[in-house]
Amino acid sequence: MSDKSAKDYLPGAQVPDARGYFGAYGGRFIPEALVAAVEQVAEEYEKAKADPAFTAELDALLKDYTGRPSPLTDVHRFSAEAGGARVLLKREDLNHTGSHKINNVLGQALLTRRMGKTRIIAETGAGQHGVATATACALFGFDCTIYMGEVDTQRQALNVARMRMLGAEVVSVKSGSRTLKDAINEAFRDWVANVDSTHYLFGTVAGPHPFPMMVRDFHRVIGVEARQQVLDRTGRLPDAVVACVGGGSNAMGIFHEFIPDAGVRLIGCEAAGEGADTPKHAATLTKGDPGVLHGSRTYVLQDEDGQTIESHSISAGLDYPGVGPEHAWLKDTGRAEYRPVTDDAAMQALRLLSRTEGIIPAIESAHALAGALELGRELGPEATILVSLSGRGDKDMHTAAEYFGLYDDPAGGSAHDAAHGGK
Amino acid sequence: MANKPNEASKLSGILAAAKAENRAALIGYLPGGFPTVDGGIRAINALIEGGCDVVEVGLPHSDPVLDGAVIQTADDIALRGGVRIKDVLRTVQEVATAHPEAAVLVMTYWNPVDRYGTARFAADLAAAGGAGCILPDLPVEESEEWRKAADEHGLDTVFVVAPSSKDPRLAEVTAAGSGFVYAAAVMGVTGTRNQVGSLAEDLVARTRATTDLPVCVGLGVSTAEQAAEVAGFADGVIVGSAFVKRILEAGDDEAAALDAVRALAGDLAAGVRRR
Ligand SMILES: Cc1ncc(COP(=O)(O)O)c(C=O)c1O
Numbered sequence: 001m002s003d004k005s006a007k008d009y010l011p012g013a014q015v016p017d018a019r020g021y022f023g024a025y026g027g028r029f030i031p032e033a034l035v036a037a038v039e040q041v042a043e044e045y046e047k048a049k050a051d052p053a054f055t056a057e058l059d060a061l062l063k064d065y066t067g068r069p070s071p072l073t074d075v076h077r078f079s080a081e082a083g084g085a086r087v088l089l090k091r092e093d094l095n096h097t098g099s100h101k102i103n104n105v106l107g108q109a110l111l112t113r114r115m116g117k118t119r120i121i122a123e124t125g126a127g128q129h130g131v132a133t134a135t136a137c138a139l140f141g142f143d144c145t146i147y148m149g150e151v152d153t154q155r156q157a158l159n160v161a162r163m164r165m166l167g168a169e170v171v172s173v174k175s176g177s178r179t180l181k182d183a184i185n186e187a188f189r190d191w192v193a194n195v196d197s198t199h200y201l202f203g204t205v206a207g208p209h210p211f212p213m214m215v216r217d218f219h220r221v222i223g224v225e226a227r228q229q230v231l232d233r234t235g236r237l238p239d240a241v242v243a244c245v246g247g248g249s250n251a252m253g254i255f256h257e258f259i260p261d262a263g264v265r266l267i268g269c270e271a272a273g274e275g276a277d278t279p280k281h282a283a284t285l286t287k288g289d290p291g292v293l294h295g296s297r298t299y300v301l302q303d304e305d306g307q308t309i310e311s312h313s314i315s316a317g318l319d320y321p322g323v324g325p326e327h328a329w330l331k332d333t334g335r336a337e338y339r340p341v342t343d344d345a346a347m348q349a350l351r352l353l354s355r356t357e358g359i360i361p362a363i364e365s366a367h368a369l370a371g372a373l374e375l376g377r378e379l380g381p382e383a384t385i386l387v388s389l390s391g392r393g394d395k396d397m398h399t400a401a402e403y404f405g406l407y408d409d410p411a412g413g414s415a416h417d418a419a420h421g422g423k
Numbered sequence: 424m425a426n427k428p429n430e431a432s433k434l435s436g437i438l439a440a441a442k443a444e445n446r447a448a449l450i451g452y453l454p455g456g457f458p459t460v461d462g463g464i465r466a467i468n469a470l471i472e473g474g475c476d477v478v479e480v481g482l483p484h485s486d487p488v489l490d491g492a493v494i495q496t497a498d499d500i501a502l503r504g505g506v507r508i509k510d511v512l513r514t515v516q517e518v519a520t521a522h523p524e525a526a527v528l529v530m531t532y533w534n535p536v537d538r539y540g541t542a543r544f545a546a547d548l549a550a551a552g553g554a555g556c557i558l559p560d561l562p563v564e565e566s567e568e569w570r571k572a573a574d575e576h577g578l579d580t581v582f583v584v585a586p587s588s589k590d591p592r593l594a595e596v597t598a599a600g601s602g603f604v605y606a607a608a609v610m611g612v613t614g615t616r617n618q619v620g621s622l623a624e625d626l627v628a629r630t631r632a633t634t635d636l637p638v639c640v641g642l643g644v645s646t647a648e649q650a651a652e653v654a655g656f657a658d659g660v661i662v663g664s665a666f667v668k669r670i671l672e673a674g675d676d677e678a679a680a681l682d683a684v685r686a687l688a689g690d691l692a693a694g695v696r697r698r
Contacts, residue, residue, distance in 0.1 A: 019564065029533055029560050031489055032596065033585035033610055175495060181486065188488045193611035195587060292534045292560075293486070305508050306538030307485040 006055035006062075006221070015326070020209020020296070023332060025325035028208040029292045034188075037195045042210040044115050049217070054110060061106045062221065065139070066096045068103075070222075072229040073389075077356035078369075082376025085383040088238070090226040090254060092390050093361065097135050099128040099391030100222060100250040101203060107218035109136035112199040119143040119198040123187045125152055125180035125246065126317030126364060127159025128391050129203030134168035136201075144168040147186045149179040152316040158395045177310040180246075180320045184294050204247025205324030208295030212324050219253025222388065227257045230386055240265040240375055243388035244367040245285070245338065246317045248324035250390035259335060268327060269371035271313035272340030282311035284323040285331050285338040293322040299331070314343040314399065315363040317391075345370040347403050350393065362391035363399065434526040434554045434579050434602040437476050438637045438658060447654035447695040449474055450639055451688060452530060452663030454481035455514040456506025457497045458670065462677055464517045466670060469681045471522045473688025478518065479557060479663070482511045482531035489532075489559050491614030493664040496671060508539050512551045519552030526554040528581065528602075533561040536569070545572035555579030555602050563599045570599065581605050584630055586622040597634035603659060604630055608642045615664050616643035624656045650694030660695050662687075 020026045030038060048054040062068040073089045092100035112120055120142045124130030130146040137144035146163055150172045153160050163170050176182035191200040205212045205219075223241075230238050241258050243251035245268040258264045273281035281287065288299035291306060301309040301321035313319040330336035350366035352373075353359050361369060365388070372387045379385070393400070401407050441448035451470040457463050467478050483498035483506055490498065511529065519527045529548060536544045536558070548556065555578045561569065563582065573580045579602030584593055587610060597604050608623035609616065623640050630638045640653045641661025645668075650660045666684050673680035 027565055028562060029565055030562060031559050031585070032562060032583045033587055033607060035562060035585075035592065036587045036589060176485065185486055185488045189491070189612045192489065195610060289538075291538055294488075295560075300534070302534070302538060304538065306535035307502065308534075 006058045007052060016209065016213055020213065022326045022329035024290070025298050025328040026209055026212055026296050028295065029297070030208045030295050031192065033192050034195065037191070038208055040115060041111070041199070044111055045210055045214050048111055048114060054114070058107055058110060062103065066102050066106065067094065068221065069225045070094050072226060072233060075353070075357045078353055079376070081352060081356070082373045082385070083379065084381030085376030085379050085385050086234070087372055087376065088230060088233070088384065088386050089359070089389040090222060090386060092222060092250065092388060093359070093365065093392035097128070097132045098394065099132065099362065100219060100253060100388070101129040101132040102135070103221055103253065104203065104215045104218040104249060105129070105132040105136045105201060108199070108201045109140050109142070112142065112201070113140060115199060117197060117199045119145070119194065120201045121145045121147065121187050121190050121198055122201045122203055123147050123180065123183040124203065125149070125183070125319060126315070126362065126391070127152065127156040127163065127395055128317065128362070130168070130170070131159050131162045131166070133201050133203070134163040134166035137168060138166045145190065146170050147173050147183040147190070149173050149177070149183045151178045152180065152183070155399055156316050156395050157398065179311070179316065181308065181311070181322070204249040205252045205326060206247045206294055206296060206298065206322055212296060212326055215249050216252040216256060216326060219249050220256050222250065222253035223255060223257035226254055226386060230384070234384055237261055237264050238384040238386040239379060240267055240383070241386045242267045242269065242368050242372045242375060244269045244318060244364045244390060245323060245327060246271070246320050246364060247322070248327045250388050252324060252326055254386070254388040255330070255336060266330065266336040267371060267375065268336055268338040269341045269367040270338055271315055271318035271367060272342045273312040273314070275342055276340035280312035281340065282313040282319050282321065283340040284321060285327060286340050288321070290328070296325045298325040298328045299323055315346065315367065317362070317364040318367060339371055341367040341370045347400070349373060350400065351404065359389070360393035361389055362393050363396045365390045432554065432577065432579050432602060434477065434528070437526050438603055441476055442637070442658060447657060447698060448476040448639065448659035449650070449688070449692050449695050450477040450479065450641070450659050450661040451475035451666055452479040452481060452661065453666055454483045454494065454497045454501050455511035456483055456501035456504055457667070458500055459504055460506060460510045460514065464514050465677070465681060466684055467514065467518050468521055469685040470666065470688050471518070471525045473685035474692025475525065475688050477526045477528065479528045479530040480511060480514050480518070482508065482529060482535055484532045484535065487532070489612050491612040491664065493615070493667050493671070494613050497667045508535060512547050515548065515553045516551035527552065528555050528557060529553055530557040530559070533558055541568050542572045545576045545578055549576035549578055553578065555581060557581040557583070557605060559583050563596050566599065583607055584626065586610055586626050590629055590633070593630055594633040597630060597636060600636065603637040603639045604634060605661065606630055606638050606640045606657065608640050608644065611642065613642060613664050615645040615668065619644060619649050619652055623653065627657050647690040647694035650691045651697040654695040654698035660691065662691055
């Protein structure tokens with residue numbers, strides 16, 4: 001088991017540069033009104049990660065509250081469907097609140113307290129970041145407002161109830177595509193108006209510097225643990241590390257420790273919706289172009305006038321037309337590869353893992369599982385594939401039930417057979 | 424004070440002339456393409472006819488993060504109508520041609536300019552007769568390439584300062600800008616407000632301590648009374664959402680919309696002379 005703690009892995013990363021650039025990507029494209037607040041976050045984070053009291057408190061929370069380290073699970077029956085390659089799941093779904101999002105949230109919540117702020121706002125897509133944020137606000141006694149696109153409040157209704165149970169105000173955002181992008185817009189509008197009292201607890205490795213770096217650092221624990229766990233379990237490094245990419249935080253978290261391991265392929269799975277060659281997808285790195293969205297230069301789904309194109313995915317957490325700048329850099333340098341995974345491939349993988357291993361993954365994470373199935377068939381039985389199982393699927397049962405026909409139909413019959421046949 | 428106002432620019436000349444008349448300048452904003460491209464051109468012309476010295480043509484954006492509900496609605500209408508960057512540039516050209524006495528600026532989020540090409544946008548804006556640009560999500564640190572292109576084409580770059588800007592930061596921002604400094608009256612997004620508040624006057628004083636550039640105040644100003652109040656301590660008064668609201672309220676009646684914005688510009692123009 002890894003004996004590294006936050007004091008080791010937080011300062012360990014070399015990029016970005018002082019202005020927040022990973023190669024040509026990143027930076028800080030923000031209104032003047034937010035400059036002082038964003039600089040305060042950057043300065044406080046630098047101080048915090050050098051402060052043994054901060055790292056010790058974070059370590060204790062990750063262990064005793066979140067339940068870290070998260071386990072590594074061999075999935076033999078699932079592996080048989082992946083060309084016989086050995087698939088190992090890093091179980092972020094077993095963290096408190098049910099996803100990787102809590103790692104970053106606890107770090108930023110401690111930072112919020114250090115900055116003397118009393119109110120936290122956040123965006124959420126799948127609701128997992130919102131739930132984790134509402135959880136930390138309950139724990140620390142902060143006021144909490146979560147912005148969520150109206151489409152997502154409907155498809156992730158369970159998480160809306162969880163956030164409200166935890167005492168957060170959930171604002172349903174009705175502008176634009178009414179999904180994650182618009183929730184972020186609305187959170188920025190709130191932040192500009194309330195910046196004195198409020199920290200914007202950004203939920204992924206996007207946004208203005210220092211968020212891409214800081215959120216990555218708080219999630220590096222995933223890869224730091226997993227690398228050691230795989231070595232202990234198998235005696236060698238994996239051939240590939242696979243993770244889903246929305247904004248890209250679970251992927252950066254698990255990739256980062258492996259970047260120097262040149263022999264380990266890093267593969268990000270983007271949501272291809274109805275297909276990357278249809279208009280309905282969220283495959284930003286595969287189909288987008290460099291531009292500026294939500295405070296940093298990165299790949300963006302945009303038209304020739306620089307207007308953002310609406311994304312589409314069955315997964316609320318991946319339904320985003322931007323992506324973290326470090327992924328843009330990893331793509332251009334060739335260190336990581338990014339593959340599109342369709343709604344249907346993800347849903348089939350979700351059902352397969354449920355039925356072969358008794359683990360119901362989040363639809364987001366199911367994109368990584370679908371990527372692993374494809375990769376395993378390419379690499380064959382000698383290969384070892386580490387997959388980030390970023391979250392659990394409870395929140396997605398309504399979507400899955402509709403997709404596979406799992407509800408009893410109102411006429412009185414059972415949907416049981418349809419569930420076996422599938423779609 | 425590191426910088427001198429750019430004496431040569433049209434924008435500086437207009438602001439200096441207002442100052443010589445012992446009044447604040449009136450600066451009006453409307454998005455291009457709202458409610459249609461040609462309707463928008465007529466509306467912006469009406470702003471100038473009513474009494475605006477300077478106009479800002481907004482480039483509608485899919486993600487107007489710094490705008491409140493009113494301008495979001497207008498941007499939506501313009502984008503659904505299919506407005507393109509070239510239409511906004513045509514708007515600048517038609518307004519600048521019809522009203523050579525006014526300065527026409529573009530106000531835009533950065534990504535459309537980035538995508539169009541920084542040098543190309545500066546060249547095309549200058550060719551259309553534009554006087555400069557306000558880029559509210561392009562902070563000074565990221566602005567070097569733009570400023571080079573703008574300088575090459577004789578365009579002013581107006582930077583925004585905010586109540587949260589600390590004094591050393593104000594000096595950096597004002598040193599990089601030209602034309603005027605846009606002082607945000609409040610912390611928040613665009614939209615009409617009942618009060619201008621006390622932050623604006625303090626910000627103007629702190630900004631003045633760093634620059635000779637005129638300092639104009641915007642965000643939330645919507646009435647002649649507020650304009651007069653702001654004119655008491657600033658070199659210019661910037662009004663946007665209040666004009667947009669008049670057009671939204673007029674619905675399909677274009678004549679009523681034009682009358683309403685012309686009348687509001689007239690009231691505000693009287694306000695800035697009442698200081
Ligand atoms: C379980 C899970 N995985 C992945 C994501 C996507 O985010 P990111 O790409 O930042 O990891 C989300 C976002 O909501 C999520 O809930």
